[in-house]
Amino acid sequence: MYKALLVVLTVMPSFLFSQVPTVTRNQVVARMVDEVEVDNLRNYLENLVGFGSRHTLSEDQPTRGIEASRQYVLALFNEFAKTSGGRLTAEIDYYTEKADGRRVDRDTRTGNVMATLKGTDPNDDRVFLVSAHIDTRVSDVMDRQSDSPGANDDGSGVVAVLEMARILSKRPFPATIVFAIVSGEEQGLLGADYLAKKAKTENWNLVAMLNNDMIGNSASNGTQLRDNTRLRVFSEGIPMVETEQMEAIRKVTNGENDSKSRQLARYIKDVGERYVDQLEIKLIYRNDRFMRGGDHTPFARQGFTAIRLCEFNENYYQQHQDLRTDDGADYGDLIDHIDYEYLRKNTAVNVAVLANLASAPSVPRDVSLDLSPRAVSIENINHTLLKWNDPEQGTATGYYVLMRETSASMWEKKFYTTDKSLMLPYSKDNYFFAVQSVGEGGVESLAVFPQPVR
Numbered sequence: 001m002y003k004a005l006l007v008v009l010t011v012m013p014s015f016l017f018s019q020v021p022t023v024t025r026n027q028v029v030a031r032m033v034d035e036v037e038v039d040n041l042r043n044y045l046e047n048l049v050g051f052g053s054r055h056t057l058s059e060d061q062p063t064r065g066i067e068a069s070r071q072y073v074l075a076l077f078n079e080f081a082k083t084s085g086g087r088l089t090a091e092i093d094y095y096t097e098k099a100d101g102r103r104v105d106r107d108t109r110t111g112n113v114m115a116t117l118k119g120t121d122p123n124d125d126r127v128f129l130v131s132a133h134i135d136t137r138v139s140d141v142m143d144r145q146s147d148s149p150g151a152n153d154d155g156s157g158v159v160a161v162l163e164m165a166r167i168l169s170k171r172p173f174p175a176t177i178v179f180a181i182v183s184g185e186e187q188g189l190l191g192a193d194y195l196a197k198k199a200k201t202e203n204w205n206l207v208a209m210l211n212n213d214m215i216g217n218s219a220s221n222g223t224q225l226r227d228n229t230r231l232r233v234f235s236e237g238i239p240m241v242e243t244e245q246m247e248a249i250r251k252v253t254n255g256e257n258d259s260k261s262r263q264l265a266r267y268i269k270d271v272g273e274r275y276v277d278q279l280e281i282k283l284i285y286r287n288d289r290f291m292r293g294g295d296h297t298p299f300a301r302q303g304f305t306a307i308r309l310c311e312f313n314e315n316y317y318q319q320h321q322d323l324r325t326d327d328g329a330d331y332g333d334l335i336d337h338i339d340y341e342y343l344r345k346n347t348a349v350n351v352a353v354l355a356n357l358a359s360a361p362s363v364p365r366d367v368s369l370d371l372s373p374r375a376v377s378i379e380n381i382n383h384t385l386l387k388w389n390d391p392e393q394g395t396a397t398g399y400y401v402l403m404r405e406t407s408a409s410m411w412e413k414k415f416y417t418t419d420k421s422l423m424l425p426y427s428k429d430n431y432f433f434a435v436q437s438v439g440e441g442g443v444e445s446l447a448v449f450p451q452p453v454r
Contacts, residue, residue, distance in 0.1 A: 023414065025275055026441045028171075029355045033275045035167045036348045038340045044159035047072060049149040049335050054136040056097075056184045057108055057144045066183060069134055070113050073181050076162055077115040084169040090115040095194055103141055103187040112191045113181040115165050119358070121174035124393040125205045128357050129178040130164060130350060131192065131295055132157025132212045133185035136333070139322045141186060146322060151335040152311075153319055154185070156216030160347040167351055173358035174394055175207075185213075185295055186320075192295035200302040208264050208357060208446070209306035211296035215346040218339040220313035228342035230280050230312035231272070231349065234296075235265035236287040241303035249451060254406075257285070258432060258449040260305040266410055267446055268307065271356050272349035279345045282312065283409055289314075309346065360443040361394025364420075367435045368453040369428060384428045386450055387421040388435050396437040402447055403431050411447070 048054075051069040058065035070092055077090035094111035097104050113134070119126070136150025137143070149155070158181055165179045184190025192211075199206050218228035237256050239246070250256055262285075269281040288294050288308055296306035315337070323332035370385040386401055398418045402411040403426060411434070415422060424433075434447035 023274070024442065026356070026359075026443055028441065029352055029359070029443070030275060032167050032171070032355050033348045033352050036163055036344050036351060038344050040163055040166070041159050041343055041347065042340055044076070044162050045151060045155050045335060045338065048155050048158060049151050053144060053146065053148045054134055054150055055144040055148060056110060056135040056187045056190070057104070057106075057142075059144075066110075066135055070111065070181070070183070073113045073134065073158065073162065077113065077165060077179070080115075080166045080169045084117065085172070087118045087120070087172065088115055088165070088169040089118070093195075097184060097187075097190055100188075104190070105142065110183045110191065112183060112195055115169075115179040117165070117169050117173070117177040117179070119174050119176040120172045121393070124174045124362075126175040126358075126362060126393055127178055127199075127204050127206045128175060128208050128210075128354055129180060129199075129206060130161055130210045130212065130354060131180040131182055131195075132161045133183065133191065133295055134158050134181050135183050135186050135191075137186040137320055138332075139320060141320075149323075149333055149335060151333050151338055152214050152217045153333055154213050155333075155335075156214060156338065156343055157212035160212050160215060160343065160350060163347050164350050164354065168354060171355075173355070175358040177354055177358050182295055189293060189295055189298050193298040196298040196302045196304065199299075199304065206299075206304050207362075209296055209299045209304055210268075210350060210353065211294050211306065211308045212346070212350065213294045213308060214311050214314065214319075215309060216338045216340075216343040217311050217315050217318065218313060218342045219315055219337070221315055221317055226339060227313060228339050228345070229278055230282055231346055232282050232284050232310045232312055233265045233268050234284045234286055234288050234294075234308040234310065235259070235261040236300055237262060237285060239303070240287075240300045253449075253452060255449055258434070260446070261300070261307055263434065263447045263449065264305050265307050267357075267444075268309070268349065268353050269410065271353050271444075275352035276345050276348045279349065281349070309350070311342070311346075356443045357446070359441070360439045360445045361396045361437040362391040363445045363448045364388040364391055364396070364399060364435050364437050367448040367450045369433065369450040371452050371454045380423070382427045383423050383425050384431070384433060385421065385423045386433055386435060387453075388448075389420060391437045391445065394437070394439060397440060398438045400436050400438055400444065402434045402436065406430065406432055
């Protein structure tokens, strides 16, 4: 009987309706992915580096400095708004950054360029945020005069977000997508910190934050060898903001590798590789690079789910460097070093992820692993019973129950059901589980790690 049940589950579960969605590319999303254009990315970037220095503390000038570049980005967002049916609005959210005696030597008016693609469902308050930083630097972080083109750091992220906004703003989504071009990253994650605190104070239902920082370089230090087939996603394990209850549940379930950030990273790998050919997404189990941080970090500090997307190879000859040639080596973050095909693929990953997330219903509620006497009786001890409730936003046409071995980084099996509970013939001792909602067209929510309930 046990073997027969296992075969049924892995071939065609008896609890499924005849119309079982297969894990394939949603054709509407696939068309959006195909719309990412190298020529647009190149054009945006050429204009962006044309502003010379984009240092956070640079003086306001008509054609040079960070304010001129912010106005350029705002103008593009407003141009995209014309084809959005009124759903996209844009502004520069100005504020004053106080002198801190470190990387801000005087009170400075700064701001983040914000474009909001309002969701069409009035009952859906979810927000998905994608960001990049517009400011640049050279060797001396306080040098606001020298040219600092910042083509890759982080011009690549800025132009990717611009292309995302151009494509996604043409379509309606139930949930809201916010495109944020922040300032002050090089001076200490200032613009992101301001925005994260604002989102917390204003009680945004911010489900996921994707930070794109350096996604256009495919060559490592001092070599002509290129690898544009891998993209890193950084995610935290133990949340920076963890209550005593969260800590207790994490310890009892051994869920240190199943934080919301890790679930988002797995989702990006699954969806990104599904829609973008010749790209492997590498899950890096750190909040960021060793002893370093990025604009997603302030969001994690406020308790939000946030990750960083970053190129696989960093080239330190081109990062935070004065423009110069030393011993035959060229230094500086110049546009000549951008791999536009790599940038296209990395932009496309973001488009696929955001389109799926904003189209899908929200996560199933109250996902639990049942430890009641019936569920753990002698007959069922080697089985696992999972239960959940309907998502709060949107309509689920079904659900995926996900399963992986405890040593695996990615989910290895997916079981589809239209019910709100599922008994699997797999021991909870040997596997981890999660549940995600599935909407029309096969779009999936993020996965939810179950809580033990007796």
